[in-house]
Amino acid sequence: MRFVFEQGKWLPEALAKEKHKDRRPISRLPDLPSCEKNPEFPFSPTLLAFLEGRQLLIDDLPFSLEQIQAHYENGYLRYQKGITQTERGGYRCERCGNERAHLFASFHCARCEESCTYCRQCLMMGRVSECTPLVVSCVSPKRIAYDRPLVWSGKLSHAQQAAAEAVKQAIDRHDELTVWAVCGAGKTEVLFPGIAHALERGRRVCIATPRMDVVLELAPRFKQAFPTVPVIALYGGSEDRFKQAPLVMATTHQLLRFYRAFDVMIIDEVDAFPYSVEPMLQYAAAKARCEPSALIYLTATPHPAWQREIQKNKRMAATIPARYHGYPLPVPAFEWCGHWRKQVQKGRLPRNVLAWANERIQGGRPALLFVPHIALLQQVVQILKQLDARIEGVHAEDSARKEKVHAFRQGAIPLLVTTTILERGVTIPRLDVAVLGAEDDLFTEGALVQIAGRVGRSAQHPNGDVRFFHYGKTKAMIAAKRQIVRMNRLAQERGLLKSP
Amino acid sequence: MLKQTDVLCHECRRSFALIAGDLCECCGRPFDRVDESYRQGELCADCVRWKRDNAWRGVLTKNRSVYVYDAFMKEVIARWKFRGDYALVEAFRSDMCREFFCHFPRDSLLVPIPLSSARLYERGFNQAKALAELLGCPILDALERFDSAKQSKKSRHERLETDRVFHLRSDVLLPADASFVLIDDIYTTGTTVRHAARMLREAGAAAVSSFTLARS
Numbered sequence: 063m064r065f066v067f068e069q070g071k072w073l074p075e076a077l078a079k080e081k082h083k084d085r086r087p088i089s090r091l092p093d094l095p096s097c098e099k100n101p102e103f104p105f106s107p108t109l110l111a112f113l114e115g116r117q118l119l120i121d122d123l124p125f126s127l128e129q130i131q132a133h134y135e136n137g138y139l140r141y142q143k144g145i146t147q148t149e150r151g152g153y154r155c156e157r158c159g160n161e162r163a164h165l166f167a168s169f170h171c172a173r174c175e176e177s178c179t180y181c182r183q184c185l186m187m188g189r190v191s192e193c194t195p196l197v198v199s200c201v202s203p204k205r206i207a208y209d210r211p212l213v214w215s216g217k218l219s220h221a222q223q224a225a226a227e228a229v230k231q232a233i234d235r236h237d238e239l240t241v242w243a244v245c246g247a248g249k250t251e252v253l254f255p256g257i258a259h260a261l262e263r264g265r266r267v268c269i270a271t272p273r274m275d276v277v278l279e280l281a282p283r284f285k286q287a288f289p290t291v292p293v294i295a296l297y298g299g300s301e302d303r304f305k306q307a308p309l310v311m312a313t314t315h316q317l318l319r320f321y322r323a324f325d326v327m328i329i330d331e332v333d334a335f336p337y338s339v340e341p342m343l344q345y346a347a348a349k350a351r352c353e354p355s356a357l358i359y360l361t362a363t364p365h366p367a368w369q370r371e372i373q374k375n376k377r378m379a380a381t382i383p384a385r386y387h388g389y390p391l392p393v394p395a396f397e398w399c400g401h402w403r404k405q406v407q408k409g410r411l412p413r414n415v416l417a418w419a420n421e422r423i424q425g426g427r428p429a430l431l432f433v434p435h436i437a438l439l440q441q442v443v444q445i446l447k448q449l450d451a452r453i454e455g456v457h458a459e460d461s462a463r464k465e466k467v468h469a470f471r472q473g474a475i476p477l478l479v480t481t482t483i484l485e486r487g488v489t490i491p492r493l494d495v496a497v498l499g500a501e502d503d504l505f506t507e508g509a510l511v512q513i514a515g516r517v518g519r520s521a522q523h524p525n526g527d528v529r530f531f532h533y534g535k536t537k538a539m540i541a542a543k544r545q546i547v548r549m550n551r552l553a554q555e556r557g558l559l560k561s562p
Numbered sequence: 563m564l565k566q567t568d569v570l571c572h573e574c575r576r577s578f579a580l581i582a583g584d585l586c587e588c589c590g591r592p593f594d595r596v597d598e599s600y601r602q603g604e605l606c607a608d609c610v611r612w613k614r615d616n617a618w619r620g621v622l623t624k625n626r627s628v629y630v631y632d633a634f635m636k637e638v639i640a641r642w643k644f645r646g647d648y649a650l651v652e653a654f655r656s657d658m659c660r661e662f663f664c665h666f667p668r669d670s671l672l673v674p675i676p677l678s679s680a681r682l683y684e685r686g687f688n689q690a691k692a693l694a695e696l697l698g699c700p701i702l703d704a705l706e707r708f709d710s711a712k713q714s715k716k717s718r719h720e721r722l723e724t725d726r727v728f729h730l731r732s733d734v735l736l737p738a739d740a741s742f743v744l745i746d747d748i749y750t751t752g753t754t755v756r757h758a759a760r761m762l763r764e765a766g767a768a769a770v771s772s773f774t775l776a777r778s
C-alpha cells in the first residue's frame with residue numbers, strides 16, 4: 063500500500079479524501095513520526111490487546127484500516143518500515159533481519175504499482191515488501207505480579223540446584239547465561255525457580271525452541287507447575303496465536319511476530335538450529351526482548367565455538383554435568399566396520415553391525431540404528447528385515463513416522479533404523495543405540511552427543527550400549543566422546559554421581 | 563527446499579512432473595493418467611461432452627499444460643501464489659517456454675486470465691500475467707473479472723442467464739485474426755478458460771486456445 067500526506071498527517075491512500083499525485087510506499091518515506099498520545103481517544107481494548115508486544119502486518123490485524131489509522135493518529139500504535147536500505151545499498155528486512163541479497167526478490171506490485179522488493183526468508187509469516195508497514199503498539203505490555211506462582215512438588219538434584227540458582231540470579235539481574243546441561247539432566251525443572259521469581263515481579267517470560275513438538279511437550283508441564291498463570295503455546299497454526307500471556311512457549315519462527323515483549327527470554331536447544339537460520343533466530347530474539355531483559359540459553363551440546371568461550375570464561379555458563387538420576391553418561395564405543403557402503407550396495411551389512419543387531423533382538427532390548435541418508439536407510443531396512451521382519455525405518459518425510467515411533471515405544475518394532483530426526487527428544491527405557499557410518503559429515507559432535515544421550519535416561523535402567531560403527535574416526539567422533547568423558551569426570555569431581 | 567540461491571534445489575527440480583505421452587487432442591489431458599474408458603478416439607470424455615453442448619462447441623480450440631498438478635506442484639504453486647513468493651516464477655521459465663512453442667505459433671497473442679481487483683490487491687500480483695511474461699510474446703490485458711460481490715447481488719436467474727465471469731475491457735480493440743492464447747496457472751475442469759474464450763470469440767476472435775502451468 064501507499065501513504066499520502068493530507069492535512070498535516072500521513073495516511074494510507076485508501077483513506078485519503080482527495081486525490082494525490084505524491085503517493086509513496088513506506089520504504090520511500092522518511093520514518094513516519096509517532097503521534098502524540100490522546101488520552102481522550104476511545105481506543106479499542108481488543109485492538110491494543112491484539113497488538114501487545116507484537117509486530118504485525120496490516121493483513122494480520124482483524125481490524126479495519128480506519129480503526130488502525132485512528133489508533134495511529136491518536137498515538138496508540140506506530141507504522142515501521144518492513145524493508146529498509148543498508149548503508150552498503152542493499153536491502154534489509156526489519157522483521158527477520160535478513161540482509162542477504164539472494165533472499166530478496168522484486169515484482170511489479172499491485173499494492174504500490176511499482177517494482178517492490180520483498181523478503182524471501184520470512185515469507186512463511188506473510189510477505190514483507192517495500193510497501194508493507196509493520197504495525198507496533200505504543201503502549202507497553204501489561205505486567206501482572208503473581209503471588210507464589212510455582213506449585214511443584216518435585217525436588218531438584220544437587221546438580222540442578224546449583225544451575226537453578228544461577229538461572230534465578232541471571233533473571234533477577236537481567237544477565238545473559240548459558241546452561242550447559244547433559245542429556246537427561248532435567249533442564250526444564252532448573253528453570254522453575256527463576257521463572258517463579260520473574261512472575262512474582264510481574265515480568266514477562268518467553269521460552270523459545272526450534273521444534274514444535276518441544277513446544278507441545280513443554281506447555282502442559284509449565285501449565286501444571288504454574289497453575290494460576292496463563293500460558294500460551296505458539297507455533298504455525300496454533301490456536302493461541304492471538305492470545306496474550308505472561309508465560310509464552312513459542313517456536314523461534316513465532317518470535318518474529320514479537321517486539322519488545324519479554325523481560326526474560328529463554329532459548330532451548332540453541333544448538334539444534336541449522337547454522338543458516340541462527341542469525342535470524344538471534345535477530346528475532348533480540349527484537350522480542352525488552353530493554354533490559356535476561357537471556358538464558360539451554361543446550362546439551364554447545365557449538366565448539368561456544369565451548370571455547372565458556373572455557374575461557376567469555377561466556378557466562380552454568381554446567382550440569384550429571385543426569386538427574388546420578389548415574390554417569392554411557393560412553394560410546396568406536397568399532398571399525400570397513401567399507402560398509404559397498405557392503406550395503408551388495409545387500410549385506412558388516413559382520414559386527416549384524417552381530418550388534420542380533421544381540422539386541424535376542425536380548426529383547428529396543429535399539430535405534432542411525433544411518434546418514436534416506437536412500438541408505440531403505441537399503442539397510444531391507445537387509446535387516448531378513449533378521450526380523452518387524453524391523454522398520456523412519457525418516458523426516460515419512461508420513462507414518464508418528465505411528466512407527468509409537469509402535470517402537472510399544473515394543474512392536476524391536477529395532478528402528480532412523481536418520482538424524484530421532485537424535486533428540488526420544489526417551490525409551492532400556493534403549494541401546496548405534497550409528498552406522500559415524501564418520502559421515504552429518505554426524506557432528508553435537509549430533510553424536512545427542513544420539514549417545516538417548517541411552518540410560520531412566521533411573522531404573524541407567525546403563526546401555528552406545529556404539530559408533532565407522533570407516534575411519536573423525537574429529538567429531540573423538541570430540542563427542544571426549545565431551546561425554548569430561549562431563550562424567552566433572553560430575554565425579556563435584557560429587558554428583560551415585561557411589562557405585 | 564525452495565529457499566535456495568537457484569530458486570529451486572535439485573531435489574525439488576526433480577519432483578516437477580512434465581506432462582508427456584499420448585494426450586487428448588483437445589484439452590491436453592495425458593491418457594496414461596486416466597482410465598481407458600475415459601478415452602473416445604483422440605478425445606477424452608470431457609471434451610466429447612463440451613463438443614456436444616451447442617453453447618460451448620468450438621469455443622476453445624485446444625489447451626496444453628506443462629506440469630501434472632500433483633501434491634508437489636500444489637505445494638509449489640501455493641508458496642508462489644498464496645504465500646506470494648513471486649521469484650518462484652523463474653523456476654517455470656524454461657519448461658514453460660519450451661512447451662509453449664511446441665504447441666503454439668511464435669506470433670501468438672497472450673491474454674492472461676485476470677483476477678478480481680480485490681484478489682489482485684490481496685496477492686500483489688496476478689500469477690497468470692507473471693506466467694505470460696515469461697513467454698516473450700505480446701500480451702493483451704483484454705479481460706476483466708466481474709466483482710464476485712456484485713455478481714452475488716444478482717438473482718440466481720440473472721446469473722444463470724448471463725453466466726458471465728469475465729467481460730471485455732472497454733478500452734481494448736481485439737485484432738480479430740490474431741491467434742489468441744489464454745494463459746492461466748491451473749486447468750481443472752476447463753470452465754474458466756472456456757468462459758474467457760467465449761468472451762473473446764463473441765468480440766470477434768477467430769480462434770482461442772489456452773496454455774496453463776499445470777493441469778489436474
Ligand SMILES: [Zn+2]
Nearest residue numbers: 171174178193
Ligand atoms: Zn508494493
Ligand SMILES: [Zn+2]
Nearest residue numbers: 155158181184
Ligand atoms: Zn524477512
Ligand SMILES: [Zn+2]
Nearest residue numbers: 563564571574
Ligand atoms: Zn528443494
Ligand SMILES: [Zn+2]
Nearest residue numbers: 586589606609
Ligand atoms: Zn480432453
